Every structure is written in structure tokens, then in C-alpha cells.
Amino acid sequence: MRSVLTIAGRQFRSYFNGPVAYIVICIILLTLGFFFWKTFFLFGRASAREMFRWLGLILVFSLPALTMGLLAEEKRTGTIELLITMPVTEAQVIVGKFLGVLGLYGVLLALTISYPLSISTLGDLDWGPVWSGYLALLLQGSAVLAIGLMASSWTSNQLIALFVALTLSVLFWVLDKFLALLPTNAASALQWLSFDYHFQSMARGVIDLRDVLFFVSVVVFALAVAFRALESRRWS
Amino acid sequence: MSDVMIDARDLTKHYGRVAALRNASFQVNRGEVVGFLGPNGAGKTTTMKILTCFIAPSGGTAQVGGVDIFDDPLAVRELIGYLPESTPLYTEMLVLEYLQFAGKMRGLRGAGLEARLRQVVEETSLGEVLGKSIGELSKGFRQRVGLAQALIHEPPVLILDEPMSGLDPNQASEIRELIRDIGRERTVILSTHNLAEVRLTCGRVLIISQGQLVADDTPDELAARAGKPRFIATVKQNGHSSSEIREVFSLIGDAASVKEQSGGAPGELKVEVVPEGNQDLRAEIFRAAVSAELVLLGLEQRGENLEDIFRQLTTGNGGASS
Numbered sequence: 001m002r003s004v005l006t007i008a009g010r011q012f013r014s015y016f017n018g019p020v021a022y023i024v025i026c027i028i029l030l031t032l033g034f035f036f037w038k039t040f041f042l043f044g045r046a047s048a049r050e051m052f053r054w055l056g057l058i059l060v061f062s063l064p065a066l067t068m069g070l071l072a073e074e075k076r077t078g079t080i081e082l083l084i085t086m087p088v089t090e091a092q093v094i095v096g097k098f099l100g101v102l103g104l105y106g107v108l109l110a111l112t113i114s115y116p117l118s119i120s121t122l123g124d125l126d127w128g129p130v131w132s133g134y135l136a137l138l139l140q141g142s143a144v145l146a147i148g149l150m151a152s153s154w155t156s157n158q159l160i161a162l163f164v165a166l167t168l169s170v171l172f173w174v175l176d177k178f179l180a181l182l183p184t185n186a187a188s189a190l191q192w193l194s195f196d197y198h199f200q201s202m203a204r205g206v207i208d209l210r211d212v213l214f215f216v217s218v219v220v221f222a223l224a225v226a227f228r229a230l231e232s233r234r235w236s
Numbered sequence: 237m238s239d240v241m242i243d244a245r246d247l248t249k250h251y252g253r254v255a256a257l258r259n260a261s262f263q264v265n266r267g268e269v270v271g272f273l274g275p276n277g278a279g280k281t282t283t284m285k286i287l288t289c290f291i292a293p294s295g296g297t298a299q300v301g302g303v304d305i306f307d308d309p310l311a312v313r314e315l316i317g318y319l320p321e322s323t324p325l326y327t328e329m330l331v332l333e334y335l336q337f338a339g340k341m342r343g344l345r346g347a348g349l350e351a352r353l354r355q356v357v358e359e360t361s362l363g364e365v366l367g368k369s370i371g372e373l374s375k376g377f378r379q380r381v382g383l384a385q386a387l388i389h390e391p392p393v394l395i396l397d398e399p400m401s402g403l404d405p406n407q408a409s410e411i412r413e414l415i416r417d418i419g420r421e422r423t424v425i426l427s428t429h430n431l432a433e434v435r436l437t438c439g440r441v442l443i444i445s446q447g448q449l450v451a452d453d454t455p456d457e458l459a460a461r462a463g464k465p466r467f468i469a470t471v472k473q474n475g476h477s478s479s480e481i482r483e484v485f486s487l488i489g490d491a492a493s494v495k496e497q498s499g500g501a502p503g504e505l506k507v508e509v510v511p512e513g514n515q516d517l518r519a520e521i522f523r524a525a526v527s528a529e530l531v532l533l534g535l536e537q538r539g540e541n542l543e544d545i546f547r548q549l550t551t552g553n554g555g556a557s558s
């Protein structure tokens with residue numbers, strides 16, 4: 001467990017030595033602010049619904065930039081060799097990496113709290129949906145990050161990892177947008193796999209255990225695949 | 237733990253259809269510094285990656301400190317300090333930060349970590365760059381950071397892939413000293429292309445070629461196998477003919493053969509003198525030149541011929557060229 005935290009801590013701190021994390025955080029906060037204040041002034045509503053709607057989408061597009069290098073860059077530069085030959089298991093490396101980027105994401109989410117806080121000073125804000133919205137953000141974000149880590153485990157090229165992660169997470173996000181074109185059975189199956197379907201129901205303030213479990217299983221699955229990919233190096 | 241710290245048995249590794257390593261077996265004891273020698277692509281790095289459990293062999297197995305690499309890779313890695321080829325480090329980290337990270341990964345904490353840090357920083361002379369980021373360091377300093385992280389947990393086994401590359405001569409001799417020191421109580425395997433290096437640092441040499449172990453001996457024994465030393469004298473011609481000059485040196489008692497060598501500058505003559513046995517003829521050559529009033533411009537010993545044996549062992553045609 002200590003090694004996991006050491007790896008996570010190193011990963012987390014390394015984000016602040018390069019530009020990517022700052023750029024991603026700035027883009028997210030700025031676009032969010034734009035949509036957020038637009039709706040606030042247009043409709044004069046004190047609600048965080050808008051913020052969550054947009055944030056869900058922005059994250060799908062921006063988080064893969066944080067995960068692309070997690071393993072790909074270590075493989076390209078060879079640092080993975082020193083990391084793995086320390087007394088750690090592949091599973092500890094994967095979980096450590098995941099927690100490291102999750103920590104950065106947590107910081108990012110904490111920064112967005114300023115938006116609902118500022119609304120609450122301007123009008124009467126119902127905090128219930130805000131907290132469930134944050135839970136939804138945390139869960140969907142974790143899923144996108146885990147998928148990004150998985151993509152990063154497949155290649156030693158960051159850009160390929162970015163592209164694969166973007167494709168996969170956008171795919172999971174748009175799944176429920178074309179349901180009308182499909183037969184009902186297929187539609188409900190696809191809907192169930194869609195990130196946004198689970199996300200929106202939580203962002204409305206309804207915490208359903210099934211939605212939580214959905215995201216958790218995506219995370220577990222993606223991390224397990226990344227573990228296999230990292231381990232397969234031994235036998236190649 | 238017995239005294240055999242590394243016991244490799246029939247290690248074989250295939251990368252696809254390439255056989256990088258074929259049935260390599262060797263043992264290294266506690267208190268030994270072993271040099272791993274071989275041309276590019278011979279399988280040195282592959283062997284080290286197997287011993288550190290970064291990759292698994294396709295056949296055979298190895299034990300480090302009595303622990304099998306298949307049974308308990310984690311325990312094996314705990315015993316080893318590893319410097320991979322080309323020293324891959326996190327370039328965005330500060331040197332101190334990085335060494336702290338390496339120490340923590342090795343289970344060191346608090347005062348214990350501090351003490352070890354201080355010691356390895358001193359051993360590898362990193363004091364002045366502790367606050368620099370690794371990406372800014374010169375190759376040699378990076379190499380030292382790589383060594384420092386390998387030493388941080390006082391591992392009983394050190395595996396160093398080309399540890400001397402990029403070090404300046406002063407630093408190289410300090411590191412050599414350090415490695416020899418460590419090798420007195422512990423076990424070191426290092427790979428290198430530098431034959432002189434092996435003589436200076438290692439008590440034993442493993443020569444590997446095309447994935448196969450072709451020699452396992454002390455440097456001196458290997459040199460003895462290589463045959464006689466040769467001496468190359470460069471003489472100012474001053475109007476003397478080549479045969480006159482060769483005559484002078486063939487009068488030396490222990491000289492078995494005297495040949496003119498190509499490659500002398502204009503007005504100079506290079507002569508190769510081979511002794512009967514293993515004698516050092518440098519003093520005799522000097523005296524002979526002086527008494528014949530020849531101007532000796534240079535005298536070198538193409539000595540131990542480790543190069544030659546290396547070439548013979550690692551080229552398919554037996555190195556007939558030398």
C-alpha cells in the first residue's frame with residue numbers, strides 16, 4: 001500500500017512540473033465558467049444543473065490529455081523498467097498511477113466548487129443535487145481516467161493513447177444519443193452502456209446504486225485490462 | 237543464504253524468432269565483481285532484464301540470493317539494485333526528489349532514509365546538483381543519479397548495465413573504487429564494452445556472444461590465453477634503412493621476432509617486437525635504441541591482448557585477422 005501511495009504521490013506531483021495539467025485545468029474552468037454564467041444571466045436561475053450538464057461533456061474530451069502519458073511515456077523513455085524492477089507488483093503500479101491522476105482530478109473538482117458557491121450567494125441554491133452532481137462527476141471522471149490509463153498501457157506513443165482514449169470515452173458518451181434510430185432491445189442495451197445516461201440521472205439528484213456500480217465496474221474493468229497489458233511485457 | 241548469489245541455469249530468451257540468449261548458465265558468488273562483456277546485441281542487457289524480473293526467460297531459470305525469479309519476483313527485486321542501460325530517469329524531477337522517491341519505493345522512511353540519502357549522495361558526488369532537475373544534468377551526472385538510486389537500499393546484489401558510460405576519467409575512477417569496495421562484501425555484475433575497464437574493476441569476466449556464453453575466467457587468465465604481449469617502437473629514421481633498424485632490436489636477447497609495421501609517419505619507422513615468452517621488453521628496447529644512437533619517438537605495449545581474445549571469442553571466423 002505504501003508503494004501505491006508513493007507512486008501516486010510522485011505521479012500527482014509530476015503533473016505540476018509540466019504544462020499539460022495546467023492547460024487542462026484552465027480549459028475546463030474557463031469553458032465551464034462561460035456556460036455557467038451564460039445560463040445564469042440568461043435565465044436568472046440559481047441552479048447547478050447547467051454546470052453539471054456541461055462539465056460531464058467537457059470532461060470526456062479533456063481528461064484523456066491527463067492520462068495519455070501515464071504509461072506510454074514511461075515506456076517510451078524506459079523509466080517503466082526502473083519502476084517495475086523496484087519491489088512493486090504490476091497491480092500496484094496501475095493502481096498507483098490511477099490514484100495519482102485521480103488526485104489531480106479531485107483538485108480540479110474542488111476548484112469548480114467556486115461556481116455553486118457563488119450562485120448560492122446570489123440566490124437560493126438547493127445543495128442536494130449539487131452533491132449528487134459531484135458524485136456523478138467523480139464517478140464518470142474516474143471511468144474516463146481509467147479508460148485513458150488503459151489506452152496508455154497499449155502503446156508507447158502518447159498521441160495514440162490520447163486518440164484511443166478520446167475515441168473510447170466519446171463513444172461511451174454519445175451511445176445514448178442515437179437511440180431513436182435503433183430497435184428497442186438494442187436501444188435499451190446501448191442506453192445502459194452510455195456514460196451520459198447514468199450521469200444525467202445522478203446529476204438530477206437521484207443516486208441509484210446501479211449507476212454507481214456501472215461506473216465502478218468500468219473502472220475495474222479498464223484497470224484490469226491495463227494490468228494485463230503491463231504484465232504481458234514479461235512474456236513477449 | 238549461501239555464497240552463490242546469482243545462479244543462472246540455461247537461460248534462453250526468444251524475441252519472436254530472434255534468439256537473444258541461448259542456454260546461458262553461470263554463477264556469481266558473494267564478494268565478486270563480474271564483468272559482462274560482449275559485442276552489441278550479444279544479450280547482456282537481456283540477461284540483466286531477466287535477473288531483475290523485468291522480463292521472463294523463454295527457457296531456464298535463475299536464482300538470486302536463493303530466490304527463484306519465477307517463484308517470488310518481488311523478493312528478488314528487493315535484493316537487487318539495478319541501473320538499466322541508458323539510465324532512464326524521470327527528467328522532470330529534482331535529483332533529491334528522485335532519490336527520495338527511490339528510497340521510499342525501497343521501503344526507507346524518515347531518519348533511515350535521510351542517512352542513506354546522505355551516504356549515497358556522498359558516494360556518487362551528487363551534492364552540488366541535488367536541487368537541479370534531472371533533465372538539466374549532463375550525461376555523467378545522470379549516470380551518477382542512476383547509480384545512487386541503485387545503491388540507496390544497500391542491496392546485496394548490484395546489476396549495472398554499462399555503469400561507466402559517460403563518466404569522465406576522474407569520476408570513472410571514483411565509481412570504480414566504489415564498485416570494487418561494494419564488491420568486497422556484496423555481489424556486482426556490470427556490463428561494459430571497455431576491456432581495460434574489466435581489468436581494472438572486475439575479478440571475473442563473462443564473455444557473451446550471439447546469446448551464448450563463450451568464456452568465464454579472470455581477466456589475467458584470459459589475457460594469458462590470448463598469448464604473448466607485443467611492443468611497438470616508433471623510431472626516427474635519420475637515414476637508417478628499415479633492415480638496419482630491425483637488426484638493432486633483433487639483438488635483444490628475449491626478442492622472438494621483429495617486424496616492420498605499417499602506419500609510421502614520414503621519416504619514422506614502426507617496429508613490432510614480440511618476446512619469446514611473456515617478458516616485458518620495454519627497458520631492453522629502450523637500451524638497444526640508445527646504444528645504437530637511434531631516436532626512440534614512442535614505445536607502446538599492445539599488451540595483454542584482451543582485445544584479441546575478445547575478437548577471437550566473439551567473431552564467427554575465430555578472429556584470424558589479428
Ligand SMILES: Nc1ncnc2c1ncn2[C@@H]1O[C@H](COP(=O)(O)OP(=O)(O)OP(=O)(O)O)[C@@H](O)[C@H]1O
Binds near residue numbers: 251282
Ligand atoms: N524488445 C526486443 N524485441 C526484439 N528484439 C530484442 C528486444 N530487445 C533485444 N532484442 C534483441 O536481442 C538481442 C540481444 O540484445 P541485448 O540488448 O541483450 O544486447 P546487448 O548485449 O545488451 O547489446 P549492447 O551492447 O548493444 O547493449 C539483440 O539481437 C536485440 O536485437
Ligand SMILES: [Mg+2]
Binds near residue numbers: 280281282321397
Ligand atoms: Mg545492452
